[in-house]
Amino acid sequence: DTAVSQTPKYLVTQMGNDKSIKCEQNLGHDTMYWYKQDSKKFLKIMFSYNNKELIINETVPNRFSPKSPDKAHLNLHINSLELGDSAVYFCASSQEPRGSYEQYFGPGTRLTVT
Amino acid sequence: DQQVKQNSPSLSVQEGRISILNCDYTNSMFDYFLWYKKYPAEGPTFLISISSIKDKNEDGRFTVFLNKSAKHLSLHIVPSQPGDSAVYFCAASGGTYKYIFGTGTRLKVLA
Numbered sequence: 170d171t172a173v174s175q176t177p178k179y180l181v182t183q184m185g186n187d188k189s190i191k192c193e194q195n196l197g198h199d200t201m202y203w204y205k206q207d208s209k210k211f212l213k214i215m216f217s218y219n220n221k222e223l224i225i226n227e228t229v230p231n232r233f234s235p236k237s238p239d240k241a242h243l244n245l246h247i248n249s250l251e252l253g254d255s256a257v258y259f260c261a262s263s264q265e266p267r268g269s270y271e272q273y274f275g276p277g278t279r280l281t282v283t
Numbered sequence: 284d285q286q287v288k289q290n291s292p293s294l295s296v297q298e299g300r301i302s303i304l305n306c307d308y309t310n311s312m313f314d315y316f317l318w319y320k321k322y323p324a325e326g327p328t329f330l331i332s333i334s335s336i337k338d339k340n341e342d343g344r345f346t347v348f349l350n351k352s353a354k355h356l357s358l359h360i361v362p363s364q365p366g367d368s369a370v371y372f373c374a375a376s377g378g379t380y381k382y383i384f385g386t387g388t389r390l391k392v393l394a
Binding site: 173200209210211212213214217219224225227259261266267268269271272273274275276277 | 314315319324325327329334370372375376379380381382384387
């Protein structure tokens with residue numbers, strides 16, 4: 170039973186398209202996150218939601234829009250995809266947003282924009 | 284500005300020996316540190332953590348040491364096993380809701 174799942178695992182699309190990545194956690198956690206791991210392997214936080222409310226919104230182009238329909242789901246929608254959006258996107262969750270709570274990561278979605 | 288740095292991109296160790304992975308940070312506000320392990324095509328998994336009020340935390344073969352004055356932490360794996368071969372990330376948090384991750388060190392344990 171996967172704790173944090175993401176779909177799809179791989180996504181290949183053309184520039185200018187709009188795409189969504191879905192994330193679900195069955196751990197009963199209150200907080201969910203989206204991270205981006207680029208070609209240099211930096212793992213950078215993009216967004217965080219706590220109880221469906223946005224609490225972290227890093228400097229991310231507004232083409233990226235997270236949506237949390239409930240505590241167990243955090244989806245990422247990307248408009249007008251660009252070559253530089255190619256990366257691995259990880260969803261994660263934690264019991265609470267405080268730093269003392271470890272995060273559980275999904276398997277990642279490898280996005281390739283051509 | 285990279286606040287959490289792992290200066291060794293890779294490390295090779297013989298099976299049974301000690302693996303030491305290092306991490307440096309610049310922000311004195313960080314008060315909680317974590318290590319994650321990542322296998323290819325999987326997400327990072329939590330390994331061990333340490334609060335800034337401690338200087339050592341141990342869990343089985345894994346020990347994390349924190350030197351606050353040097354803003355340095357290290358992960359010791361003893362004895363190293365081939366299954367430990369993975370990328371190890373350190374992460375730091377403090378004062379905000381987010382973690383700052385290092386760029387990772389690829390550990391290869393040679394049988």
